[in-house]
Amino acid sequence: MTGLLDRRLIFVTGKGGVGKSTVAAALGLRAARAGRRTIVAELARQDGVRRTFAQPGGTFEEVELAEDLYTISVDPESAMEEYLRVKTGALGQALGSSRLFQAFAMATPGMRELLSVGKVYELAQFTRHTGGADPYDLVIVDSPAAGHGIGILRTPRTFAEIARVGPIAGTAQRIAATVSDPGFTAIVAVCVAEEMPVNETLWLRDQLHADGLELGAVFVNALLPARFSDAEARRLRAAHRRALGAGGDRSGSGAADGDGALGAALSEHARARAQREELARLRAGLGRSVPSVELPFLFAESLAEPELRALADVLEDVR
Amino acid sequence: MSDAGGIGELLGGVRVCVCGGSGGVGKTTTAAAIALGMAADGARVAVVTIDPARRLANALGLDELENEPRQVDRARLSAAGGEVRGELWAMMLDPKRTFDELIERLAPSVERADEIKRNHIYRELSSAVSGSQEFTAIAKLHELAQADEFDLLVLDTPPSRNALDFLEAPGRLTAFLEGSAIRTLLRPTGIGMRVLGRGASPLFGALGRVTGLDLLRDLSTFFALLGDMTEDFSARAADVERLLHAPTTAFLLITAASDAAIEEAIWFRRTLDHAGLQFAGAVVNRVHPERPQAGDALDGLPADLAERVAAALADDRVLARRDRRNLERLADELGGEDGPPIIRVPQLDGEVHDVAGLERIRAFLFASERERARLTAKLAG
Numbered sequence: 001m002t003g004l005l006d007r008r009l010i011f012v013t014g015k016g017g018v019g020k021s022t023v024a025a026a027l028g029l030r031a032a033r034a035g036r037r038t039i040v041a042e043l044a045r046q047d048g049v050r051r052t053f054a055q056p057g058g059t060f061e062e063v064e065l066a067e068d069l070y071t072i073s074v075d076p077e078s079a080m081e082e083y084l085r086v087k088t089g090a091l092g093q094a095l096g097s098s099r100l101f102q103a104f105a106m107a108t109p110g111m112r113e114l115l116s117v118g119k120v121y122e123l124a125q126f127t128r129h130t131g132g133a134d135p136y137d138l139v140i141v142d143s144p145a146a147g148h149g150i151g152i153l154r155t156p157r158t159f160a161e162i163a164r165v166g167p168i169a170g171t172a173q174r175i176a177a178t179v180s181d182p183g184f185t186a187i188v189a190v191c192v193a194e195e196m197p198v199n200e201t202l203w204l205r206d207q208l209h210a211d212g213l214e215l216g217a218v219f220v221n222a223l224l225p226a227r228f229s230d231a232e233a234r235r236l237r238a239a240h241r242r243a244l245g246a247g248g249d250r251s252g253s254g255a256a257d258g259d260g261a262l263g264a265a266l267s268e269h270a271r272a273r274a275q276r277e278e279l280a281r282l283r284a285g286l287g288r289s290v291p292s293v294e295l296p297f298l299f300a301e302s303l304a305e306p307e308l309r310a311l312a313d314v315l316e317d318v319r
Numbered sequence: 320m321s322d323a324g325g326i327g328e329l330l331g332g333v334r335v336c337v338c339g340g341s342g343g344v345g346k347t348t349t350a351a352a353i354a355l356g357m358a359a360d361g362a363r364v365a366v367v368t369i370d371p372a373r374r375l376a377n378a379l380g381l382d383e384l385e386n387e388p389r390q391v392d393r394a395r396l397s398a399a400g401g402e403v404r405g406e407l408w409a410m411m412l413d414p415k416r417t418f419d420e421l422i423e424r425l426a427p428s429v430e431r432a433d434e435i436k437r438n439h440i441y442r443e444l445s446s447a448v449s450g451s452q453e454f455t456a457i458a459k460l461h462e463l464a465q466a467d468e469f470d471l472l473v474l475d476t477p478p479s480r481n482a483l484d485f486l487e488a489p490g491r492l493t494a495f496l497e498g499s500a501i502r503t504l505l506r507p508t509g510i511g512m513r514v515l516g517r518g519a520s521p522l523f524g525a526l527g528r529v530t531g532l533d534l535l536r537d538l539s540t541f542f543a544l545l546g547d548m549t550e551d552f553s554a555r556a557a558d559v560e561r562l563l564h565a566p567t568t569a570f571l572l573i574t575a576a577s578d579a580a581i582e583e584a585i586w587f588r589r590t591l592d593h594a595g596l597q598f599a600g601a602v603v604n605r606v607h608p609e610r611p612q613a614g615d616a617l618d619g620l621p622a623d624l625a626e627r628v629a630a631a632l633a634d635d636r637v638l639a640r641r642d643r644r645n646l647e648r649l650a651d652e653l654g655g656e657d658g659p660p661i662i663r664v665p666q667l668d669g670e671v672h673d674v675a676g677l678e679r680i681r682a683f684l685f686a687s688e689r690e691r692a693r694l695t696a697k698l699a700g
Contacts, residue, residue: 015342015343016341016342016343017341017342017343017344017575017580018343021579048579110443158443192343194670195372195373195374195670195672196372197343199372199373227627227630227631228624228627232624235620235624236620236624236628239616239617239619239620240616242616243616244700259611259614259616259700260610260611260612260632260699260700261610261616261617261628261629261631261632262616262617262628263610263698263699263700264610264628264631264632264634264635264636265627265628265631265632266668267635267666267668268631268634268635270668270669271668271669274669274670299634299635299637299638300637300641301637301640301641301644302578302641303578303579
């Protein structure tokens with residue numbers, strides 16, 4: 001199998017709140033460090049990657065973040081404007097400026113997704129359509145969260161089927177073929193080790209499979225450290241009970257009995273244990289065919305470039 | 320400090336409570352706990368959940384095949400500590416079925432409804448993951464509000480990353496179904512014919528070249544099938560707007576305390592204001608409580624274990640600091656002391672997937688501010 005970072009296009013999928021953008025950015029850093037000219041494309045009006053690197057810039061601009069690392073925020077309106085300009089010349093521009101046509105195109109179900117994924121496809125071409133733009137070695141797509149981002153993977157094929165013939169059908173067919181070429185495209189999932197995200201990741205794997213696509217890897221994000229053994233936790237619980245017995249008024253601010261530390265340790269232990277159970281369930285469900293990559297929980301006041309670099313270090317083993 | 324009440328006080332007089340927020344912040348659980356609490360206080364409440372965790376769905380006796388609210392067994396609730404004076408009803412939204420039922424209700428005949436359901440533009444529309452959940456969630460809410468069988472409807476919203484999708488996606492789909500723009504293009508003879516015909520304008524010619532004629536023809540067929548129903552969609556959309564803007568409808572923002580979630584929450588609030596929708600308050604989940612200082616309880620432990628315990632506290636405090644900073648930012652945005660309330664639910668030790676778990680969340684949500692502080696301090700110690 002071709003290594004993950006040897007593809008030209010990686011779709012990072014996953015439900016909201018699991019740290020998908022963070023993982024997409026860290027993966028981008030990892031690839032850029034290996035000398036691959038990489039762009040992280042955010043869809044659906046997100047621009048978190050650019051903001052994490054505290055870089056100015058608007059939507060639909062390719063912004064340089066670090067050596068060999070770029071980002072772009074893709075919105076369907078700009079994608080349509082560009083597509084019409086590049087594909088259809090003056091008539092297309094007339095269409096693009098027609099409000100009626102805009103309304104028509106944007107209201108057509110799936111059109112927004114098709115336009116966004118079309119721009120991603122353009123970014124991944126060896127020869128860019130947009131005049132003078134340099135090609136990228138790798139395009140990492142931070143997919144929208146709705147429906148696990150699977151809609152955006154299906155859209156090209158759906159359009160190819162609905163439109164059957166004509167320019168949209170042709171473009172959609174080419175994009176669909178690219179998305180389903182495992183030598184070119186990888187689809188990976190980000191999840192956290194909780195019940196719903198694990199179920200959804202297994203569901204995603206099955207859905208992709210039914211569509212003739214394969215899940216390339218799962219990144220399990222925000223895993224708490226296994227700081228204590230169960231025996232140690234029992235000991236801490238006993239100490240906690242003693243402290244509670246001696247402490248008296250729990251809401252008092254000056255409780256100098258150390259139960260804050262024990263409370264933090266025991267709470268973390270309980271959550272870390274639950275995570276390990278879900279992680280085991282995920283691994284069993286995925287079997288051997290889909291590798292999983294564990295990423296640590298980051299105890300940080302905010303997620304900025306240093307934190308992303310720390311995650312990219314963990315991803316050093318990903319090939 | 321005033322002792323502000325909890326969610327119960329906030330929702331006095333409210334008939335529809337929409338729980339909005341980005342994905343992964345515990346929206347479904349919060350919506351269910353709110354419904355449980357209001358039912359406990361004597362109301363007849365229905366909660367419409369979208370895609371709940373399997374175990375939580377089982378705990379509530381939810382069946383995805385029904386697509387109608389069903390009463391949660393009182394004995395099941397009280398066995399888990401959820402004493403209910405009113406009634407708790409719950410349902411799991413089935414978007415495809417809700418869409419089909421809407422078509423069946425609006426179509427002039429069964430045959431026409433079947434024909435629409437077979438049309439592949441419709442099939443794509445009703446099962447497309449983006450948009451259809453949002454559209455049908457609102458359609459279901461509207462249907463239940465019309466039936467007027469409940470004191471309160473609590474709506475969980477689809478798990479999008481962007482909280483605004485929920486407000487915008489239904490409008491996009493409605494705009495498509497109303498077809499105001501499209502009908503202009505697809506006049507009686509049908510655009511396909513006109514593009515093929517000699518008199519096609521350059522605009523339509525270009526449209527055909529960009530989209531492909533078959534797609535236009537299919538759209539034309541679809542709208543021909545919908546016929547006058549497009550006007551029903553417009554009328555319903557206006558009804559829905561009225562419902563969402565009603566003084567008895569309240570939007571609650573559900574969020575976590577992380578940077579991204581708070582950022583999204585602030586944006587959401589501004590959009591609600593902009594849309595003239597009533598913002599009732601925010602529930603912030605998974606807040607890391609401020610824990611008391613380490614003291615002599617660690618003295619009897621082996622040095623390396625005590626060290627790791629201290630490290631766990633230090634790490635926890637980083638998150639508590641982050642949460643405090645983000646909550647202050649949110650409070651400022653919402654108007655500080657005079658703004659709508661912010662209800663903080665602390666990070667709990669496990670996931671919530673049963674009635675006992677909902678009951679724990681309910682206790683925090685419905686407590687007065689002072690009582691909530693006491694419960695949180697107890698949890699932190």
